[in-house]
Amino acid sequence: MSASLDSSLDPMEEIRFRKKHGREWAQILPLTHFTFDELERVMIIFLKIQKRDEKPASPETISRAHFRDVLHTGLGMTDTYMVERVMVALDRGTSPQVTMATFAKAMSLYLRGDLEERITYAFTCYDLLGEGQLRRETMYQLMKKCLIKVSRDDDVEEAVKELVDILMKRMDLDLDGAINFADFHDSVVETPALLQALGPCLPARPAVYAFVATWCPEWRKM
Structure with missing residues (x-):
């Protein structure tokens, strides 16, 4: 033994x-x-x-x-x-x-x-409604919770909206107003730093x- x-x-x-x-x-x-x-x-x-x-x-x-x-x-x-x-x-x-x-x-x-496993996992973490896509409202809720922890600025709401706009422009590859899994996957493969852009879900x-x-x-x- x-x-x-x-x-x-x-x-x-x-x-x-x-x-x-x-x-x-x-x-x-x-x-x-x-x-x-x-x-x-x-x-x-x-x-x-x-x-x-x-x-x-x-x-x-x-x-x-x-x-x-x-x-x-x-x-x-x-x-x-x-x-x-x-x-x-x-x-x-x-x-x-x-x-x-x-x-x-x-x-x-x-x-x-x-990376492939982490992409699938991260997307599932962020897909709050289980829709298979990340809408602006979902992204806003995720990012707001992250920023509130590090800032008490009264302008947090506006900052979150600006960040969501930036991510939508960067990751909504098919320009349909939401980030589906293919958008998320291809964006992260090209720029791995985007993997946890909506919140820390990995150690x-x-x-x-x-x-x-x-x-x-x-x-x-x-």
């Missing part, structure tokens, strides 16, 4: 956890960018989070509250409003619990996700490096 993945856990508890869920992880693995050993490490993090609950809902889930804590303290995603949008993008926000599969896919996206790279160094120090440098 290989060495314990985390010395702070009872080795027997870890072995039982891995044996119990190994087949499930094998099914999750193709949905991630991890090797099986890396996925095991991610699932040990999941177990450590789960142990914070005195009475977890099930052996296969953690609470959304604890997952939000991971995003906030572990990955520096401190925008409360956007974290709620993140939950919708990850699992449609339909359950108070986060499954192993959702946790694994989220960690894969945040730690190893490619910053320094936070990702710090998370890996803390929880997965044996991984190769990313």
